[in-house]
Protein backbone atom coordinates (compact mmCIF):
# COMPACT_ATOMS: atom_id res chain seq x y z
CA UNK A 538 0.00 0.00 0.00
CA UNK A 539 1.32 3.45 -0.84
CA UNK A 540 1.11 6.57 1.28
CA UNK A 541 -1.68 7.93 -0.90
CA UNK A 542 -3.76 4.78 -0.43
CA UNK A 543 -3.29 4.90 3.31
CA UNK A 544 -4.55 8.46 3.34
CA UNK A 545 -7.73 7.48 1.51
CA UNK A 546 -8.17 4.81 4.23
CA UNK A 547 -8.73 7.63 6.69
CA UNK A 548 -5.34 7.71 8.42
CA UNK A 549 -3.56 11.07 8.38
CA UNK A 550 -0.79 11.94 5.96
CA UNK A 551 1.76 11.96 8.77
CA UNK A 552 0.83 8.44 9.79
CA UNK A 553 1.46 7.24 6.25
CA UNK A 554 4.81 9.00 6.15
CA UNK A 555 5.71 7.68 9.61
CA UNK A 556 4.89 4.15 8.55
CA UNK A 557 7.13 4.55 5.51
CA UNK A 558 9.92 5.98 7.65
CA UNK A 559 9.66 3.00 9.99
CA UNK A 560 10.02 0.72 6.98
CA UNK A 561 13.18 2.61 6.08
CA UNK A 562 14.69 1.78 9.47
CA UNK A 563 13.50 -1.81 9.11
CA UNK A 564 15.21 -2.01 5.72
CA UNK A 565 18.52 -1.02 7.25
CA UNK A 566 18.01 -3.55 10.04
CA UNK A 567 17.27 -6.27 7.48
CA UNK A 568 20.46 -5.53 5.51
CA UNK A 569 22.40 -5.56 8.80
CA UNK A 570 21.04 -9.04 9.55
CA UNK A 571 23.13 -10.19 6.59
CA UNK A 572 26.09 -7.80 6.39
CA UNK A 573 28.42 -7.54 9.36
CA UNK A 574 29.54 -3.96 10.07
CA UNK A 575 30.07 -1.75 6.98
CA UNK A 576 27.52 0.68 8.45
CA UNK A 577 28.75 3.52 6.29
CA UNK A 578 28.28 1.59 3.03
CA UNK A 579 24.81 0.39 4.06
CA UNK A 580 23.64 3.88 5.03
CA UNK A 581 25.03 5.39 1.82
CA UNK A 582 23.32 2.78 -0.36
CA UNK A 583 19.99 3.67 1.20
CA UNK A 584 20.63 7.42 0.97
CA UNK A 585 21.44 6.99 -2.73
CA UNK A 586 18.15 5.16 -3.30
CA UNK A 587 16.21 7.92 -1.54
CA UNK A 588 18.03 10.61 -3.52
CA UNK A 589 17.51 8.71 -6.83
CA UNK A 590 21.27 8.63 -7.23
CA UNK A 591 23.58 5.98 -8.59
CA UNK A 592 26.20 4.63 -6.21
CA UNK A 593 29.74 3.44 -6.90
CA UNK A 594 31.26 1.12 -4.28
CA UNK A 595 35.03 0.94 -4.34
CA UNK A 596 37.15 -1.53 -2.43
CA UNK A 597 39.42 -4.55 -2.62
CA UNK A 598 37.81 -7.91 -3.54
CA UNK A 599 35.88 -9.74 -0.82
CA UNK A 600 34.62 -6.90 1.38
CA UNK A 601 30.93 -7.62 0.62
CA UNK A 602 30.33 -4.97 -2.05
CA UNK A 603 28.36 -7.35 -4.26
CA UNK A 604 26.62 -8.97 -1.29
CA UNK A 605 25.54 -5.58 0.10
CA UNK A 606 24.16 -4.39 -3.25
CA UNK A 607 22.23 -7.58 -3.94
CA UNK A 608 20.95 -7.78 -0.34
CA UNK A 609 19.68 -4.21 -0.55
CA UNK A 610 17.93 -4.91 -3.85
CA UNK A 611 16.13 -7.87 -2.25
CA UNK A 612 15.12 -5.82 0.81
CA UNK A 613 13.80 -2.92 -1.26
CA UNK A 614 11.94 -5.16 -3.75
CA UNK A 615 11.47 -4.35 -7.41
CA UNK A 616 13.21 -6.00 -10.32
CA UNK A 617 16.92 -6.65 -10.13
CA UNK A 618 19.68 -7.66 -12.52
CA UNK A 619 23.38 -8.16 -12.14
CA UNK A 620 25.83 -7.65 -14.95
CA UNK A 621 29.32 -8.92 -14.38
CA UNK A 622 31.57 -6.60 -16.34
CA UNK A 623 34.32 -8.44 -18.19
CA UNK A 624 36.83 -7.43 -20.87
CA UNK A 625 34.84 -9.20 -23.64
CA UNK A 626 31.48 -7.49 -22.96
CA UNK A 627 29.99 -5.39 -25.79
CA UNK A 628 27.45 -2.53 -25.48
CA UNK A 629 24.56 -4.61 -26.89
CA UNK A 630 25.03 -7.10 -24.01
CA UNK A 631 23.85 -4.26 -21.78
CA UNK A 632 21.28 -2.19 -23.65
CA UNK A 633 19.91 -4.79 -26.09
CA UNK A 634 19.96 -5.29 -29.81
CA UNK A 635 18.01 -5.94 -32.99
CA UNK A 636 17.53 -9.65 -33.66
CA UNK A 637 16.72 -11.06 -37.12
CA UNK A 638 14.12 -13.83 -37.32
CA UNK A 639 14.65 -15.81 -40.54
CA UNK A 640 11.26 -17.56 -40.26
CA UNK A 641 9.28 -14.32 -40.44
CA UNK A 642 12.03 -12.42 -42.27
CA UNK A 643 11.72 -9.60 -39.76
CA UNK A 644 13.72 -7.82 -37.07
CA UNK A 645 12.78 -7.82 -33.42
CA UNK A 646 14.12 -5.68 -30.62
CA UNK A 647 15.57 -7.66 -27.75
CA UNK A 648 15.92 -5.40 -24.72
CA UNK A 649 19.05 -5.83 -22.61
CA UNK A 650 19.30 -6.51 -18.86
CA UNK A 651 19.28 -2.81 -17.91
CA UNK A 652 15.45 -2.72 -17.92
CA UNK A 653 15.09 -3.24 -14.16
CA UNK A 654 14.69 -1.11 -11.02
CA UNK A 655 18.09 -2.04 -9.62
CA UNK A 656 21.05 -2.77 -11.76
CA UNK A 657 24.17 -4.16 -10.16
CA UNK A 658 27.04 -3.29 -12.48
CA UNK A 659 29.63 -5.53 -10.91
CA UNK A 660 33.32 -4.71 -11.35
CA UNK A 661 32.41 -1.93 -13.75
CA UNK A 662 36.04 -1.03 -14.42
CA UNK A 663 36.86 -4.45 -15.88
CA UNK A 664 34.97 -3.67 -19.12
CA UNK A 665 36.43 -1.54 -21.88
CA UNK A 666 35.53 2.10 -22.38
CA UNK A 667 32.75 1.65 -24.97
CA UNK A 668 30.78 -0.63 -22.64
CA UNK A 669 31.23 1.71 -19.70
CA UNK A 670 30.03 4.62 -21.76
CA UNK A 671 26.93 2.68 -22.90
CA UNK A 672 26.09 2.07 -19.24
CA UNK A 673 26.78 5.63 -18.20
CA UNK A 674 24.58 6.99 -20.98
CA UNK A 675 21.75 4.85 -19.68
CA UNK A 676 22.40 6.16 -16.16
CA UNK A 677 22.12 9.78 -17.24
CA UNK A 678 19.24 9.46 -19.68
CA UNK A 679 17.25 6.66 -18.05
CA UNK A 680 16.25 5.46 -21.52
CA UNK A 681 17.68 3.38 -24.34
CA UNK A 682 17.41 4.10 -28.05
CA UNK A 683 17.48 1.01 -30.26
CA UNK A 684 17.00 1.10 -34.02
CA UNK A 685 15.53 4.59 -33.79
CA UNK A 686 13.00 3.80 -31.06
CA UNK A 687 13.31 5.08 -27.51
CA UNK A 688 12.61 2.70 -24.65
CA UNK A 689 12.24 4.30 -21.20
CA UNK A 690 13.65 2.43 -18.22
CA UNK A 691 11.38 1.48 -15.30
CA UNK A 692 11.15 3.84 -12.31
CA UNK A 693 12.91 3.84 -9.96
CA UNK A 694 16.06 3.04 -11.91
CA UNK A 695 19.22 2.95 -9.86
CA UNK A 696 22.64 1.62 -10.69
CA UNK A 697 24.78 0.17 -7.93
CA UNK A 698 28.22 -0.32 -9.37
CA UNK A 699 31.26 -1.89 -7.78
CA UNK A 700 34.87 -1.44 -8.71
CA UNK A 701 38.24 -2.61 -7.52
CA UNK A 702 40.71 0.11 -6.61
CA UNK A 703 41.95 1.82 -9.77
CA UNK A 704 45.52 0.77 -9.03
CA UNK A 705 44.61 -2.92 -9.49
CA UNK A 706 45.76 -4.83 -12.52
CA UNK A 707 43.64 -5.21 -15.66
CA UNK A 708 41.23 -2.37 -14.96
CA UNK A 709 39.99 0.39 -17.23
CA UNK A 710 39.52 3.35 -14.90
CA UNK A 711 36.25 5.24 -15.36
CA UNK A 712 36.96 8.64 -16.93
CA UNK A 713 35.95 11.49 -14.68
CA UNK A 714 33.02 12.53 -16.89
CA UNK A 715 31.61 9.09 -16.18
CA UNK A 716 32.42 9.10 -12.47
CA UNK A 717 30.50 12.39 -12.30
CA UNK A 718 27.27 10.48 -13.06
CA UNK A 719 27.48 8.73 -9.70
CA UNK A 720 25.94 10.53 -6.75
CA UNK A 721 28.33 8.72 -4.39
CA UNK A 722 31.65 7.01 -4.59
CA UNK A 723 31.90 5.05 -1.35
CA UNK A 724 35.16 3.47 -0.19
CA UNK A 725 34.61 0.10 1.42
CA UNK A 726 37.28 -0.80 4.01
CA UNK A 727 38.41 -4.16 5.36
CA UNK A 728 36.46 -5.43 8.39
CA UNK A 729 37.97 -5.17 11.87
CA UNK A 730 39.14 -8.27 13.78
CA UNK A 731 35.88 -8.41 15.77
CA UNK A 732 33.88 -8.15 12.56
CA UNK A 733 35.94 -10.90 10.92
CA UNK A 734 35.06 -13.22 13.78
CA UNK A 735 31.37 -12.36 13.42
CA UNK A 736 31.58 -12.93 9.64
CA UNK A 737 33.01 -16.36 10.38
CA UNK A 738 30.17 -17.21 12.77
CA UNK A 739 27.43 -15.79 10.61
CA UNK A 740 28.43 -16.68 7.06
CA UNK A 741 30.38 -19.93 7.09
CA UNK A 742 27.65 -22.59 7.32
CA UNK A 743 24.18 -21.21 6.60
CA UNK A 744 24.36 -17.50 5.85
CA UNK A 745 21.14 -15.54 6.60
CA UNK A 746 18.89 -14.74 3.64
CA UNK A 747 17.35 -11.26 3.50
CA UNK A 748 13.58 -10.73 3.37
CA UNK A 749 11.67 -8.06 1.50
CA UNK A 750 10.70 -4.94 3.47
CA UNK A 751 9.90 -2.19 0.93
CA UNK A 752 8.45 -2.12 -2.57
CA UNK A 753 8.99 0.28 -5.49
CA UNK A 754 5.79 2.25 -4.75
CA UNK A 755 6.83 2.88 -1.15
CA UNK A 756 10.34 3.74 -2.23
CA UNK A 757 8.88 6.28 -4.65
CA UNK A 758 6.83 7.90 -1.88
CA UNK A 759 9.93 8.01 0.35
CA UNK A 760 11.85 9.68 -2.47
CA UNK A 761 9.13 12.31 -2.65
CA UNK A 762 9.37 12.86 1.12
CA UNK A 763 13.11 13.42 0.72
CA UNK A 764 12.40 15.99 -2.03
CA UNK A 765 10.29 17.93 0.47
CA UNK A 766 13.05 18.32 3.07
CA UNK A 767 13.46 22.11 3.49
CA UNK A 768 16.70 23.79 2.57
CA UNK A 769 17.46 27.04 4.36
CA UNK A 770 19.01 29.77 2.22
CA UNK A 771 22.07 29.80 4.49
CA UNK A 772 22.59 26.06 3.95
CA UNK A 773 22.20 26.46 0.18
CA UNK A 774 24.86 29.22 0.33
CA UNK A 775 27.10 26.89 2.33
CA UNK A 776 26.79 24.18 -0.35
CA UNK A 777 27.74 26.70 -3.04
CA UNK A 778 30.74 27.92 -1.01
CA UNK A 779 32.00 24.33 -0.58
CA UNK A 780 31.75 23.80 -4.34
CA UNK A 781 33.37 27.14 -5.19
CA UNK A 782 36.22 26.42 -2.78
CA UNK A 783 37.22 23.44 -4.97
CA UNK A 784 37.34 25.73 -8.02
CA UNK A 785 39.07 28.77 -6.49
CA UNK A 786 40.75 27.43 -3.33
CA UNK A 787 42.90 30.57 -2.98
CA UNK A 788 39.81 32.69 -2.35
CA UNK A 789 38.85 30.47 0.57
CA UNK A 790 42.18 30.52 2.38
CA UNK A 791 43.31 27.26 0.76
CA UNK A 792 46.17 28.51 -1.40
CA UNK A 793 48.05 25.20 -0.99
CA UNK A 794 45.17 23.35 -2.67
CA UNK A 795 45.44 25.49 -5.81
CA UNK A 796 48.52 23.42 -6.71
CA UNK A 797 46.70 20.14 -6.11
CA UNK A 798 43.36 20.69 -7.85
CA UNK A 799 43.32 20.68 -11.64
CA UNK A 800 39.56 21.10 -12.04
CA UNK A 801 37.05 21.66 -9.25
CA UNK A 802 33.74 19.82 -8.94
CA UNK A 803 30.85 20.26 -11.39
CA UNK A 804 27.32 21.56 -10.75
CA UNK A 805 26.31 17.90 -10.42
CA UNK A 806 28.18 18.05 -7.10
CA UNK A 807 26.11 21.06 -5.98
CA UNK A 808 22.89 19.23 -6.82
CA UNK A 809 24.25 16.01 -5.33
CA UNK A 810 25.19 17.62 -2.00
CA UNK A 811 21.64 18.90 -1.55
CA UNK A 812 19.91 15.73 -2.80
CA UNK A 813 22.06 13.42 -0.67
CA UNK A 814 21.87 15.79 2.32
CA UNK A 815 18.06 15.83 2.09
CA UNK A 816 17.91 12.03 1.95
CA UNK A 817 20.24 11.74 4.95
CA UNK A 818 18.15 14.29 6.88
CA UNK A 819 15.04 12.20 6.16
CA UNK A 820 16.81 9.04 7.30
CA UNK A 821 17.70 10.87 10.52
CA UNK A 822 14.06 11.80 11.06
CA UNK A 823 14.22 15.48 10.13
CA UNK A 824 12.29 17.46 7.50
CA UNK A 825 14.95 20.17 7.20
CA UNK A 826 18.55 20.12 6.04
CA UNK A 827 21.38 20.96 8.44
CA UNK A 828 24.95 21.93 7.52
CA UNK A 829 25.97 18.70 9.29
CA UNK A 830 24.05 16.60 6.74
CA UNK A 831 25.95 18.34 3.96
CA UNK A 832 29.29 17.86 5.71
CA UNK A 833 28.50 14.22 6.30
CA UNK A 834 27.92 13.45 2.59
CA UNK A 835 30.61 15.82 1.23
CA UNK A 836 33.48 13.34 0.84
CA UNK A 837 31.32 10.71 -0.88
CA UNK A 838 29.70 13.29 -3.19
CA UNK A 839 32.79 15.34 -4.08
CA UNK A 840 35.83 13.04 -3.78
CA UNK A 841 35.36 11.25 -7.13
CA UNK A 842 34.55 14.48 -8.98
CA UNK A 843 37.75 16.32 -8.13
CA UNK A 844 40.43 16.23 -10.79
CA UNK A 845 43.85 16.50 -9.22
CA UNK A 846 46.96 17.83 -10.93
CA UNK A 847 49.62 15.45 -12.19
CA UNK A 848 51.96 16.61 -9.41
CA UNK A 849 49.38 15.98 -6.71
CA UNK A 850 48.70 12.50 -8.09
CA UNK A 851 52.44 11.80 -8.21
CA UNK A 852 52.71 12.93 -4.57
CA UNK A 853 49.91 10.54 -3.63
CA UNK A 854 47.44 13.27 -2.62
CA UNK A 855 44.02 11.70 -1.93
CA UNK A 856 40.95 13.51 -3.32
CA UNK A 857 39.00 12.58 -0.18
CA UNK A 858 41.66 14.33 1.91
CA UNK A 859 41.32 17.45 -0.29
CA UNK A 860 37.56 17.47 0.40
CA UNK A 861 38.24 17.23 4.14
CA UNK A 862 40.57 20.22 3.92
CA UNK A 863 37.84 22.19 2.11
CA UNK A 864 35.37 21.22 4.85
CA UNK A 865 37.70 22.46 7.55
CA UNK A 866 38.36 25.78 5.77
CA UNK A 867 34.80 26.77 4.82
CA UNK A 868 32.84 27.67 7.96
CA UNK A 869 29.31 26.25 8.18
CA UNK A 870 26.48 28.70 8.88
CA UNK A 871 24.73 28.76 12.22
CA UNK A 872 21.20 27.86 11.24
CA UNK A 873 18.41 28.27 13.74
CA UNK A 874 15.16 26.82 12.53
CA UNK A 875 11.80 28.15 13.51
CA UNK A 876 8.33 27.84 12.00
CA UNK A 877 8.54 31.18 10.19
CA UNK A 878 11.61 30.10 8.23
CA UNK A 879 10.19 26.86 6.86
Ligand SMILES: Nc1ncnc2c1ncn2[C@@H]1O[C@H](COP(=O)(O)OP(=O)(O)O)[C@@H](O)[C@H]1O
Nearest residue numbers: 571572573575598599600601602603604736740
Ligand atom coordinates in the same frame (compact mmCIF):
# COMPACT_ATOMS: atom_id res chain seq x y z
N1 LIG B 1 30.93 -7.52 6.20
C1 LIG B 1 30.57 -8.76 5.82
N2 LIG B 1 29.45 -9.32 6.30
C2 LIG B 1 29.07 -10.55 5.92
N3 LIG B 1 29.76 -11.30 5.04
C3 LIG B 1 30.88 -10.80 4.52
C4 LIG B 1 31.34 -9.51 4.88
N4 LIG B 1 32.50 -9.27 4.20
C5 LIG B 1 32.73 -10.36 3.46
N5 LIG B 1 31.77 -11.30 3.64
C6 LIG B 1 31.72 -12.63 3.02
O1 LIG B 1 32.62 -12.61 1.92
C7 LIG B 1 31.93 -12.87 0.70
C8 LIG B 1 32.51 -12.00 -0.38
O2 LIG B 1 31.77 -10.84 -0.56
P1 LIG B 1 31.49 -10.16 -1.99
O3 LIG B 1 30.23 -9.41 -1.83
O4 LIG B 1 31.53 -11.17 -3.07
O5 LIG B 1 32.76 -9.22 -2.06
P2 LIG B 1 33.17 -8.15 -3.16
O6 LIG B 1 32.01 -7.94 -4.07
O7 LIG B 1 33.52 -6.95 -2.35
O8 LIG B 1 34.36 -8.73 -3.83
C9 LIG B 1 30.48 -12.62 0.99
O9 LIG B 1 29.64 -13.39 0.19
C10 LIG B 1 30.38 -13.01 2.47
O10 LIG B 1 30.22 -14.41 2.61
Ligand SMILES: [Mg+2]
Nearest residue numbers: 602603659699
Ligand atom coordinates in the same frame (compact mmCIF):
# COMPACT_ATOMS: atom_id res chain seq x y z
MG1 LIG C 1 32.05 -8.39 -6.06
